[in-house]
Amino acid sequence: MDSGDTDDRLLQRIGAGERQAFAVLTERHLDRVYRLALRVLGRSADAEEVAQEVFLQVWQRADRWRPGRAQFSTWLYRVTLNRALDYRQRAGPEHAVWDESVAPGDPVPPAEQALEQAARRQQIERALAELPLNQRTAMSLTYDSGLSNAAAAQVMQISVKALEALLVRARRALRERLAAELIEK
Amino acid sequence: MKLTQFQQLLERKGSELSAWPVWQRHGARRLLRRSVAAQECYRQARQLDHWLTHSLRESAPLPAGLRERIGAIPLQMPPPAPARRGWQPTPRLLWELAGVTAVLLLCIGFFVGAGSPFDVAAGPDLASLAYGEILLGGLLP
Structure with missing residues (x-):
């Protein structure tokens, strides 16, 4: 489906009302937008709502995008993060609970390896869910979205140094939680 | 580069050495060639990064129907603003x-x-x- 157009070019086409371009852009970014919202909100239904709001905004405002002034993905993650934080604030602190239902059973059927992976995944998710919100967000932008430290800092509107401080604390916490497994492997 | 400095950099910048500044990358590689302790730190950091990247991406698949609902936005909403609003000066x-x-x-x-x-x-x-x-x-x- 991906047309190979840059995000900027797709936005130009969306600005002209081209649905196909919107479908390509959605295909390209939806996974990461959803996962970032999920890390902030913890509930699949809430993350879904935020993702829909974000892409609605893309559809309605694509014509205002100025190519070359910023990277679209950075803008998109910032909008996602802001929307998710607003949503979280409106919904109250109880929304910070991790939704176990988002972790599916491992699709690979057999045995020990699959079970081991599923168990580890759950362990990592729990450990992540226990991190403070800003550390969790930094981890999500780094690992889920695959952003560089500089880009993640831009999305969070903090300095690179501040972002790296969050990553250091988060990685230490996760390493402690997973110490036994890390040493075994 | 010393081992403690290497560990701090792994925590700050992750285990992908190619993303580090050049001078730190060179220092890290030199240290890795001679220090077993550094190699073990590096291995653990790589492992953690690998788990985080893969586990997290796999653990949050898109909910059924979300892609379709978002794909339907253009059918339900009016076309993007310029078609309605006309020219506006910058x-x-x-x-x-x-x-x-x-x-x-x-x-x-x-x-x-x-x-x-x-x-x-x-x-x-x-x-x-x-x-x-x-x-x-x-x-x-």
């Missing part, structure tokens, strides 16, 4: 127009002043004007 264009207008006004002022039909030298005395003498003189026989 802030830069507005500034440019303001500049051109100011220059034009200056030019007009200059030409009007330079080509004035009034002979300033032969004009009335300002002091007389102030006291209304000219006016009175013109009215009186």
